[in-house]
Amino acid sequence: MKIEKEFITDEAKELLLTDSIILQAYNEVKTSICSPVWPMKSKIFTINNIEKNCNGVVPIKELCYTLLEETYNWYREKPLDVLKLEKKKGGPIDVYKEFIKNNDLKRVGMEFETGNISSAHRSMNKLLLGLKRGEIDLAVILMPIKQLAYYLTDRVTNFEELEPYFELTEGHPFIFIGFNAEAYDPNVPLIPKGSDGMSKRSIKKWKDKIGNK
Template identity: 35%
Template sequence: MKIIKIKFLLKKGPFSASSEFENILDEITKAISAVTHPEGSGQFILNPTKKGSGVLPIKKNFIRSLIGSDWRPEHRMSIASRIKPGPIDAVKKLSDGRYFSVEWETGNISSSHRALNKMAVGLLDGVLAGGILVLPSRDMYQYLTDRVGNFAEIEPYFPVWKNLRIQEGVLAVIEIEHDALSTDVPTIKKGTDGRALR
């Protein structure tokens, strides 16, 4: 799988310029690049069937790669705020006791907003040093589960998070895309999450 762009909404303070952050970003980008379809092909090739492929199996391969670098999956933050956000897809504990988080979008655009807001709350409360949301490009989106969140749809709202008042922290969105399209590869099986096919 390829990365189209990394958009930093926030990149402030010493941590954002540290080797620890560079290592984390490297682990995330390598985990994205390691996602392949079909398995073992060395590429991420999508069948160009509109709304044909699920997203949960893609995320699972990404998380599996991160676990190999000591990331913790499905971590629930302990925060001071009254809201109790759901678990984060994966976090890595930092040398100062805070965490860095990553979310891989499998829901709709509302889910993308919740993911960024969850990470923003973690930054405000000092639990997180940073967070990254991984989203498909608009081109990739058309071949995935109907209405899954995508980069183009969330981009107009970036000023909301850019104006977050924090002294230190990282908040970014990574836009991803398939390497190629082919009718010779199968669609990716859709998982079930409640009533939604993902």
């Protein structure tokens, strides 16, 4: 997979220039989102473009999550205190990591969005809530660009459709990343839809880490 579009708020730009652990976080994210390949034994991600909406989305995230969790030690499903403890309502952040260096702690929350475009608004709002409440220091959303989304499940999140709303994150460190396949080819296998494509690998959840403390 490759990164093709990006929007970085001024606050995030400033952090990337001045904070080496934030830069490390950003590099881990970029390496991870570029790691998915298709078909599985290929070196690049080639999407079947035989017709509109012909591919499912679930397996796309697989390798990215694996790298984040197993190589870079990010966690999955980190609850926000504001939702879990204070309001007792609302689910966790998709991916999360705490970076510590020289007594400086930086917490990064990320959402890998392949759900319906409306779901991306919830992801953005959740990360924004985490930023406003000071529970994370940087927010990231990963999503396909429109050109790729055309061949995925109808109405999945795409960079261009969320873009008009990026300005709602102004004043906060936020990074939006739009990824694309390296190649389009009607002869590669279709990505299965439905639960067939669901990975059975158990995920590295935040609550398991907490439980082990």
